[in-house]
Amino acid sequence: MADAPITQDVLTIPRKLPDGPVNLVGLTRAAMRDALIAHGTPEKQAKMRVGQIWQWIYQWGVRDFAVMTNLSKAYRAELAEKFVIEIPEVVSKQVSEDGTRKWLVRIAGGHEVEVVYIPEEGRGTLCISSQVGCTLTCSFCHTGTQKLVRNLTAGEIIGQVMMARDDLNEWPVPGAPKDETRLLSNIVLMGMGEPLYNFENVRDAMKIAMDEEGIQLSRRRITLSTSGVVPEIERTANEIGCQLAVSFHATTDEVRNTLVPINKRWNIEVLLEALRAYPRGRNSERITFEYVMLHGVNDSDEDARRLVKLIDGIPAKINLIPFNEWPGAPYTRSSNNRIRAFADIIYKAGYASPIRTPRGEDIMAACGQLKSATERARKSRAQIAADAGLG
Ligand code: SAH
Numbered sequence: 410m411a412d413a414p415i416t417q418d419v420l421t422i423p424r425k426l427p428d429g430p431v432n433l434v435g436l437t438r439a440a441m442r443d444a445l446i447a448h449g450t451p452e453k454q455a456k457m458r459v460g461q462i463w464q465w466i467y468q469w470g471v472r473d474f475a476v477m478t479n480l481s482k483a484y485r486a487e488l489a490e491k492f493v494i495e496i497p498e499v500v501s502k503q504v505s506e507d508g509t510r511k512w513l514v515r516i517a518g519g520h521e522v523e524v525v526y527i528p529e530e531g532r533g534t535l536c537i538s539s540q541v542g543c544t545l546t547c548s549f550c551h552t553g554t555q556k557l558v559r560n561l562t563a564g565e566i567i568g569q570v571m572m573a574r575d576d577l578n579e580w581p582v583p584g585a586p587k588d589e590t591r592l593l594s595n596i597v598l599m600g601m602g603e604p605l606y607n608f609e610n611v612r613d614a615m616k617i618a619m620d621e622e623g624i625q626l627s628r629r630r631i632t633l634s635t636s637g638v639v640p641e642i643e644r645t646a647n648e649i650g651c652q653l654a655v656s657f658h659a660t661t662d663e664v665r666n667t668l669v670p671i672n673k674r675w676n677i678e679v680l681l682e683a684l685r686a687y688p689r690g691r692n693s694e695r696i697t698f699e700y701v702m703l704h705g706v707n708d709s710d711e712d713a714r715r716l717v718k719l720i721d722g723i724p725a726k727i728n729l730i731p732f733n734e735w736p737g738a739p740y741t742r743s744s745n746n747r748i749r750a751f752a753d754i755i756y757k758a759g760y761a762s763p764i765r766t767p768r769g770e771d772i773m774a775a776c777g778q779l780k781s782a783t784e785r786a787r788k789s790r791a792q793i794a795a796d797a798g799l800g
């Protein structure tokens with residue numbers, strides 16, 4: 410069963426539109442080199458040119474070839490003819506009372522995804538999306554109710570990081586002293602979509618985020634959250650090397666089958682086996698178990714005790730997420746007392762059990778609340794029609 414091929418009905422837009430210029434954003438170094446050569450850059454120079462262009466794009470945030478002054482004027486003009494440096498377009502931006510920012514960005518084909526920035530003391534986390542909607546249908550997740558799906562390209566994924574740096578005004582200025590305190594210091598792949606169903610694009614984008622001559626985020630500051638796509642877990646360690654979070658959410662297959670339906674394919678036992686094998690650089694690199702607190706569904710003391718038993722032997726921390734409600738959601742949030750009692754059992758068993766503070770709820774930016782605005786609008790129109798007896 411675990412070896413069954415993964416098939417899903419998603420579409421990835423090719424990086425190059427038939428006759429248009431090639432977008433350099435999202436290309437690996439090797440792919441950028443090939444693209445430059447294909448468009449006339451002499452092979453001998455290609456590697457050096459990639460290095461130069463790469464730094465302009467990812468270190469300084471430059472989008473205009475004319476600014477790349479260490480390239481000859483003629484070469485810059487040539488580049489401008491054949492290539493573009495494009496990132497997703499911001500459609501709207503909302504800022505929460507607590508400082509959380511949420512952007513709606515438009516990608517090719519008119520699709521839209523959401524990106525969330527969560528400022529914290531001395532750091533800040535950007536939550537990015539990997540797909541438009543999600544093919545999985547976790548019953549507590551708003552994104553899961555959105556049917557429309559396409560995989561984001563690597564350019565659209567790293568483009569979200571670049572867009573946020575634009576908005577936070579955080580590109581360094583050449584010659585200025587290095588500022589070590591970054592507003593955008595961490596990335597979590599916890600927005601819309603299942604990142605491991607879009608593996609190659611997520612990998613290429615995260616490689617760019619980690620590249621030493623660009624955005625330079627340490628792999629320890631990037632966390633990929635998966636619902637449990639078991640065959641891709643080992644690849645995540647080998648090919649990306651970032652931190653792993655798993656949407657665990659239940660302690661029996663019966664309950665997990667309803668909350669996280671991918672469990673019917675790779676159940677708790679198979680998932681835990683893959684997590685036990687997840688190679689880690691250091692012991693301090695623990696796997697995060699995400700656990701959404703749903704009133705009366707998965708939040709009993711017995712669940713907490715079972716959870717501790719299940720993960721025995723895995724270096725782990727358990728992140729308790731108070732359920733974030735959305736219109737029409739079939740669950741309610743566990744009480745604060747219940748969450749604290751649950752956390753206490755886990756803590757006493759020797760695991761860190763932080764309770765995630767919901768952020769940006771007033772702008773529907775909290776975990777699991779993301780959904781394209783167009784989709785929301787469509788739903789509400791359908792709702793209106795139904796309410797009026799027309800639907
Ligand atoms: N598809 C990936 C990553 C995106 S979801 C995954 O499922 O892991 C990011 C986290 O938010 C997951 O742990 C998810 O289970 C959780 N989540 C989804 N909906 C939620 C909600 N309504 N309230 C709280 N957490 C939610």
Ligand code: SF4
Pocket residue numbers: 543544545546547550551552553554600601602603636656
């Ligand atoms: Fe998809 Fe993750 Fe939501 Fe499940 S929780 S529907 S995998 S985005």
